Amino acid sequence: MTDRELDQQLVERVQRGDKRAFDLLVSKYQRRLIRLVSRLVKDPSEAEDVAQDAFIRAYRALPNFRGDSAFYTWLYRIGLNTAKNHLVSQGRKAPTATEFSSEDAEQRDDGELLRDINTPESLMMSRQVGEAVNSAMDSLGEDLKTAITLREIEGLSYEEIASAMNCPVGTVRSRIFRARDAIAARLKPLIDSGNNKRW
Numbered sequence: 001m002t003d004r005e006l007d008q009q010l011v012e013r014v015q016r017g018d019k020r021a022f023d024l025l026v027s028k029y030q031r032r033l034i035r036l037v038s039r040l041v042k043d044p045s046e047a048e049d050v051a052q053d054a055f056i057r058a059y060r061a062l063p064n065f066r067g068d069s070a071f072y073t074w075l076y077r078i079g080l081n082t083a084k085n086h087l088v089s090q091g092r093k094a095p096t097a098t099e100f101s102s103e104d105a106e107q108r109d110d111g112e113l114l115r116d117i118n119t120p121e122s123l124m125m126s127r128q129v130g131e132a133v134n135s136a137m138d139s140l141g142e143d144l145k146t147a148i149t150l151r152e153i154e155g156l157s158y159e160e161i162a163s164a165m166n167c168p169v170g171t172v173r174s175r176i177f178r179a180r181d182a183i184a185a186r187l188k189p190l191i192d193s194g195n196n197k198r199w
Contacts, residue, residue, distance in 0.1 A: 007025065008071065014059075022059055022062070029072055032072075032154060033054060037050045037051045037082070039149045040083040050082055051079065053082050053086070054078050057082060069163040070160060073164045074163075076150065076154075076164040077164045077165070132187050136186035137149075139186075143165070144179040147172055148176055148180065150165075151176050
C-alpha cells in the first residue's frame with residue numbers, strides 16, 4: 001500500500017467520524033508542515049501556531065476532500081495559504097520578487113568541496129555555505145521560496161508542487177530553476193574564494 005493510499009484510508013475514516021485517524025495524519029505531517037510554514041513565518045512559535053491553525057482548517061475542510069490530489073499536497077496548500085494569511089493579518093508580507101545574477105552558475109565544479117570534509121577549513125566552509133544557502137533562501141520571493149522548499153526539502157514532485165501551489169507544472173519548473181539560479185549566484189563568490197584559498 002502506497003503512502004497516498006494509506007493517507008486516503010485515514011481521510012475516509014476521519015470523514016466517517018474517527019477523530020483518532022486525524023491524529024495519525026497530524027503526527028505524520030506535523031513536522032513537515034511546521035518546516036514548510038517556517039520558511040515564510042520566521043518566528044518558531046508563530047510557525048507552530050500557524051501550522052496548528054492549518055491543521056484545524058484542514059480538519060474542518062476534510063468532509064469536502066475528494067482525493068483528487070494527495071492528502072499532503074492538499075494539506076500543504078492549506079498550510080501555505082494559512083501562513084500567507086497570517087503574515088497579512090500581522091501587517092507583514094513575504095517578498096514577492098528577487099534580484100539575481102545567472103553568471104554561469106550551472107557550469108562550476110563543486111566536487112572540490114566534497115574532499116577533506118573533516119578538516120577545519122572544510123568544516124568552516126560547510127558552515128559558511130549553509131549560512132549562505134539559508135540567507136539566499138530568505139531573500140527569495142515567496143513563490144520561488146515555496147517552490148524550492150517543496151522540491152528540495154520536502155521532496156515533492158513537480159506535479160505535486162503544481163497542485164499545492166495551484167499553478168501549471170511549467171511555472172513550477174521555472175520557479176525552481178530561478179530559485180536554484182539565485183542561490184547558486186549567492187554561493188558562487190563563497191565557493192570561488194574557497195577554491196582560491198587552497199594551497
